[in-house]
Amino acid sequence: MPEIQSVVDVWNAKNPNIQVKVQTGPAGNAGTYQNFFNQLKAGNAPDLGQVEYDALPSFRLQDGLTNLGGCDIVTKAKSRFVDWTWNQVSFGEQGAAYGIPQDAGPMAMFYRKDLFEKHGIKTPTTWQEYADAAVKVKAAGGYITNFSSVDVNQFAGLAWQAGAHWFANDGTTWSVSLTDPATTKVATYWQGLLDRKLVSAVPPWTPEWNNAYNSGSAWTWVSAVWGANSIATGAPKTAGKWAVAPMPQWTAGEAAAGNWGGSSTAVFKGSKHPYEAAQFALWLNTSDEALTLMNEKANIYPATTAGAQLPALKKGVDFYGGQPIYDVFAQASGQVKPDFVWGPTMTKTYTDASDGFKAAVSGSSTLQKALESTQQSTIATLKSQSIPVKE
Numbered sequence: 001m002p003e004i005q006s007v008v009d010v011w012n013a014k015n016p017n018i019q020v021k022v023q024t025g026p027a028g029n030a031g032t033y034q035n036f037f038n039q040l041k042a043g044n045a046p047d048l049g050q051v052e053y054d055a056l057p058s059f060r061l062q063d064g065l066t067n068l069g070g071c072d073i074v075t076k077a078k079s080r081f082v083d084w085t086w087n088q089v090s091f092g093e094q095g096a097a098y099g100i101p102q103d104a105g106p107m108a109m110f111y112r113k114d115l116f117e118k119h120g121i122k123t124p125t126t127w128q129e130y131a132d133a134a135v136k137v138k139a140a141g142g143y144i145t146n147f148s149s150v151d152v153n154q155f156a157g158l159a160w161q162a163g164a165h166w167f168a169n170d171g172t173t174w175s176v177s178l179t180d181p182a183t184t185k186v187a188t189y190w191q192g193l194l195d196r197k198l199v200s201a202v203p204p205w206t207p208e209w210n211n212a213y214n215s216g217s218a219w220t221w222v223s224a225v226w227g228a229n230s231i232a233t234g235a236p237k238t239a240g241k242w243a244v245a246p247m248p249q250w251t252a253g254e255a256a257a258g259n260w261g262g263s264s265t266a267v268f269k270g271s272k273h274p275y276e277a278a279q280f281a282l283w284l285n286t287s288d289e290a291l292t293l294m295n296e297k298a299n300i301y302p303a304t305t306a307g308a309q310l311p312a313l314k315k316g317v318d319f320y321g322g323q324p325i326y327d328v329f330a331q332a333s334g335q336v337k338p339d340f341v342w343g344p345t346m347t348k349t350y351t352d353a354s355d356g357f358k359a360a361v362s363g364s365s366t367l368q369k370a371l372e373s374t375q376q377s378t379i380a381t382l383k384s385q386s387i388p389v390k391e
Contacts, residue, residue: 003297084338099264101303105224106332113243134198149357161258167343210234224260257332
């Protein structure tokens with residue numbers, strides 16, 4: 001997380017007997033997580049680590065997490081968090097806590113309000129209206145959005161909104177459902193937009209991607225709350241021209257949202273200071289002071305129920321025309337279904353799906369075929385690690 005040291009400095013100044021030292025490394029699955037796995041294997045892992053919800057099962061599979069569920073201060077804190085975020089760290093186990101929820105990634109639609117108004121295009125509230133708007137945006141010389149073949153996590157959030165359930169565990173055996181009806185519906189929809197060339201397919205967070213938003217050739221981005229910072233830093237010329245609206249719905253009048261991202265603060269197995277680590281993790285993720293700082297420094301959106309009411313999150317945001325955009329995300333956070341489960345080998349699942357998505361974007365395959373292939377490769381990966389799985 002950007003500028004985490006400034007947040008830790010506040011804790012260290014007030015807690016001379018429990019001092020926290022920050023270590024940073026390369027971001028993402030191939031960087032920080034692999035470092036953590038290597039350190040756990042060598043027996044020299046840090047006390048705590050920031051781990052995204054979808055990666056937690058992989059750490060649990062490697063027996064790399066301390067279950068904090070027996071710690072009184074942790075169990076008492078459960079009620080302070082949004083239900084679905086606690087489910088992400090407990091894996092549905094009664095009394096378990098394999099991390100402290102840090103932030104959430106409720107999704108909404110960032111859109112160029114000025115361009116929609118200029119061209120007389122209605123802000124879409126359903127996915128059908130979104131597709132219809134895509135045709136008009138294309139006629140106006142732009143793309144309604146960019147479809148990323150790299151960020152399968154984004155697609156997961158779209159499927160989550162539609163009611164998908166990719167993984168389930170009955171206590172002993174895993175089941176994999178990457179081609180369930182909800183996911184198939186989402187894949188068919190986006191395949192249609194790709195086939196009609198109504199969306200671009202630029203690798204995200206590249207100069208080309210930033211330029212598409214900065215120049216006005218990309219008009220919307222259905223993304224998570226942290227995307228507010230991505231657009232503001234990547235498209236500075238468009239300040240004041242954006243707004244945020246709820247995700248388009250599959251059926252008019254519904255109120256469902258997906259989630260993309262979100263992290264926990266986990267205490268790793270082997271920590272010599274698990275109680276002290278838990279104290280810091282709770283302060284970091286529940287105190288108004290820390291949550292306000294994390295939002296100011298990195299647009300972190302709190303996983304606590306009270307976090308949405310922080311004064312810092314009630315203000316209008318200049319880049320978004322003065323709109324209090326976090327109100328939209330607060331509403332979305334309460335609309336995220338709590339029963340979406342991540343599988344134990346998500347890094348491999350994402351890699352396999354991304355390979356298939358790239359082929360679909362190039363026109364040599366389809367998103368549905370990519371999901372079918374990933375379904376089979378995920379089952380094979382689970383078997384290769386002796387994880388019970390249903391065919």
